Amino acid sequence: MTEHADSPPPPVPAEPESMDELRGDCARMAPRWAEAAAGPPPAEHVSPSRIQGVEVPPASAHLLDGMSEYGD
Known part of the structure; x- marks a missing residue:
């Protein structure tokens, strides 16, 4: 995608208003992080x-x- 002048x-993105808002944003995203970190079965x-x-x-x-055997 090319941007024109x-x-x-x-x-x-808007900055969080407070630490409570930031913690709330992180809590909503945490389930996605757990799935990505777990990887495929x-x-x-x-x-x-x-x-x-x-x-x-x-x-x-x-x-x-x-080829030689492993460990040769």
């Missing part, structure tokens, strides 16, 4: 026996085959 500036563990139909291209398989 003749367009009015965006509105500036963890992925469910899937047993290797349930993983079927995965195809790996030969070039990728060859590349991985040539």
Whole structure:
């Protein structure tokens, strides 16, 4: 979005009148912060026996085959 020289500036949010008003504003926003901080739920563990139909291209398989094991 491009602003033109003749367009009015965006509105500036009003400053809180008092600490009580500021605390009230924060209390109303707090539930949103908790959801954002929690993030998505963890992925469910899937047993290797349930993983079927995965195809790996030969070039990728060859590349991985040539890599060292973790911790070498």
